[in-house]
Amino acid sequence: MNDVAVSQRQIGNTLILDLTGKLTATATTIAQQALETAMNRGEHIVVNLRGVEYMDRRGLDILVLTSQQGRKKGRRLSLVNLHPYIKRVFELADVSRIMPVYETETAALAAAAHPIP
16 A cells, blocks of 8 residues: 655756655655656755655655765755654754755755755
8 A cells, every 4th residue: 555645846957756645664665766766867856745744764764865875976855844743753863964954945946956065
């Protein structure tokens, strides 16, 4: 059963992936495939988590792994619109040192326009 859905939008050289539902161990395949496809196309990715109401460790792992792989290829994965529960989990896991987390899509898009540090 897939509890997560992914839609995508293109703005310049950035692909925005809008995730909705629950990103859990049993539902990560769709999200992982979308993330890998975007990275292989050579685009920066903004993952909009506004519609994600729950995420377990596997969901977090997928985002971190994709971000690390993207950095090796000179690409950026940014997160935006985190639910308060997910934001707290990310803070505890210190995710912001691995991938940037933004309050707004506009801020994430502006950052994507700059070279990766």
